[in-house]
Amino acid sequence: MQLVHDKHVHTRFSNGCPQTLELVCPHCLKESSFLPKSWHEHGRQVAVAEAPCSRCEDNVLFLQLLEDSNGIHKAAELYLHPPSTARDSVHGLEHLAALSGPLGRTYESALKLYNQTEWGASALMVRHLLEGLATRLLPDDKRDLSLPRQLDALAEVDLAAPLRDIAGLLAPDGSFGREFADEAAIDQATAGQLLELTEYLIAYLVVLPGAMAELKSRIATAPVPLRRSNTG
Numbered sequence: 001m002q003l004v005h006d007k008h009v010h011t012r013f014s015n016g017c018p019q020t021l022e023l024v025c026p027h028c029l030k031e032s033s034f035l036p037k038s039w040h041e042h043g044r045q046v047a048v049a050e051a052p053c054s055r056c057e058d059n060v061l062f063l064q065l066l067e068d069s070n071g072i073h074k075a076a077e078l079y080l081h082p083p084s085t086a087r088d089s090v091h092g093l094e095h096l097a098a099l100s101g102p103l104g105r106t107y108e109s110a111l112k113l114y115n116q117t118e119w120g121a122s123a124l125m126v127r128h129l130l131e132g133l134a135t136r137l138l139p140d141d142k143r144d145l146s147l148p149r150q151l152d153a154l155a156e157v158d159l160a161a162p163l164r165d166i167a168g169l170l171a172p173d174g175s176f177g178r179e180f181a182d183e184a185a186i187d188q189a190t191a192g193q194l195l196e197l198t199e200y201l202i203a204y205l206v207v208l209p210g211a212m213a214e215l216k217s218r219i220a221t222a223p224v225p226l227r228r229s230n231t232g
């Protein structure tokens with residue numbers, strides 16, 4: 001099951017169930033239309049319908065959750081099955097968009113091209129994204145370097161600042177440090193924030209370096225593809 005964002009639903013029936021949808025088909029990975037005709041309600045909590053993809057004609061199952069709010073029966077979350085094999089966007093994309101709107105859109109374009117199986121165009125867009133990211137993060141005098149040298153220079157950017165910010169929180173007089181003096185008084189909100197903070201630290205210090213080292217070793221051991229000849 002995969003959650004379908006509201007923006008993909010163009011029109012709805014009077015009972016709130018989708019009538020026309022435009023989304024990337026989970027079978028052919030192309031932007032397609034779906035027109036579910038008959039929705040079957042089960043109890044008052046869910047409605048299901050099938051619709052063929054306008055391009056590949058394979059069927060997709062839609063599952064519409066329904067909710068009663070103040071006596072009004074209306075549509076809530078919509079799911080589809082099978083889930084798409086398309087790549088999903090990175091978690092926290094809003095931070096990239098906040099750093100730079102154009103860079104956020106470049107990333108979305110790269111992802112969209114990838115999901116449309118436009119490998120070359122996607123790779124060029126990724127290169128564009130890396131250049132944009134380096135330019136955005138580097139000081140003025142490093143912005144004209146080549147991409148590999150820009151990435152080298154990124155190591156000089158202060159990546160330790162988030163750690164210094166956190167250290168202060170855990171000091172005896174910091175927000176979390178004070179809480180530890182009386183363990184019984186720690187509430188759900190504080191415990192949750194401490195857990196969240198620690199999860200970011202694990203992601204930053206352990207998961208990210210580990211995942212990048214693993215990717216690098218996969219790149220290093222991948223067989224070198226044969227160059228496509230001009231005639232083939």
Ligand SMILES: [Zn+2]
Pocket residue numbers: 025026027028029030032053054055056057058
């Ligand atoms: Zn399709």
